[in-house]
């Protein structure tokens with residue numbers, strides 16, 4: 001079975017790394033098995049800076065991509081179209097049995113569209129998540145990808161329910177758990193040895209880890225100004241470490257908002273994976289609009305405030321340590337968190353570090369109906 005794995009943007013890398021490790025482990029254990037799996041890794045180049053891409057390859061031990069489409073940045077239409085144009089000939093020459101896409105970025109939907117039209121089976125890892133908010137580009141990417149992919153590999157039961165509600169047939173849906181937690185578990189000891197807190201002069205449990213990059217938070221001057229004002233206020237009481245996404249940095253410069261001299265504010269370059277895990281584990285709380293950090297803080301049981309009106313990862317709220325917040329509500333939500341124990345919530349089911357193996361099993365066991373052109377699954381044999 002030959003797979004094409006797609007990675008395009010920062011949050012994809014920690015999802016493909018465990019898949020590659022699991023494939024390599026099977027290749028070494030049973031090189032000549034009929035269930036042997038080959039893969040090629042395609043990097044679309046959606047993220048390209050060393051700090052947004054290369055550092056994750058190094059720290060996660062991901063081999064260099066076999067193919068790099070080098071698309072770079074652009075408007076949504078331009079980026080999606082460029083990926084499609086460059087990915088189509090790769091599919092035609094590689095002829096994979098499966099395309100495997102992860103997450104909800106533009107690379108995910110672009111590659112799925114290409115493969116579906118070429119009749120290549122597609123598996124979506126992290127399928128079924130829904131925020132219900134179509135103003136988020138990721139929600140459009142999730143809806144389109146899940147509508148045309150053949151195998152929908154879900155991280156939690158709420159995702160299965162979302163897909164059923166949209167009329168997806170049962171045989172296409174397989175609950176595999178959260179593959180990002182596989183990467184977290186495998187990298188815990190490296191994160192513990194990273195020396196992040198010492199380097200940044202931070203004490204365990206005595207700082208806030210902030211990441212913000214969503215267009216809804218950072219692209220509008222008034223919003224961003226209000227957010228930064230509130231962060232400056234908080235940082236006077238509890239130091240803030242804010243590794244800044246390039247989009248956010250650019251917007252602050254455009255709007256003439258400066259962090260220079262703000263007491264307790266540590267605005268730094270984007271951090272690597274091990275530093276980010278260490279900051280998440282040791283912060284008094286995380287304030288974010290990232291999907292991945294909602295999940296990682298849930299795993300560490302670190303309190304998390306998500307600066308968004310909704311989340312596609314409700315299990316982080318119902319089971320985990322996450323709460324939604326607004327700029328206006330931040331002061332009271334912060335006080336409420338600080339009055340509670342430093343560890344909150346529990347780890348959701350199937351966040352156990354074994355999802356990559358379940359994903360490979362699901363791919364091997366997938367069966368398609370006999371008629372040419374009909375890729376409807378008829379069973380997902382156990």
Ligand code: UD1
Nearest residue numbers: 009010011046047048049052073074105106137138246247
């Ligand atoms: C993308 C994803 C988002 C994810 C985020 C993580 C989509 C629709 N969005 O958003 O879901 O949470 O990645 O970071 O796919 N830039 C650089 N260097 C880079 C990459 C980007 O400077 O390596 C700058 C460029 O100015 C670019 C901007 O960041 O225009 C935004 O990058 P883009 O990939 O378009 O979207 P993200 O905001 O990163």
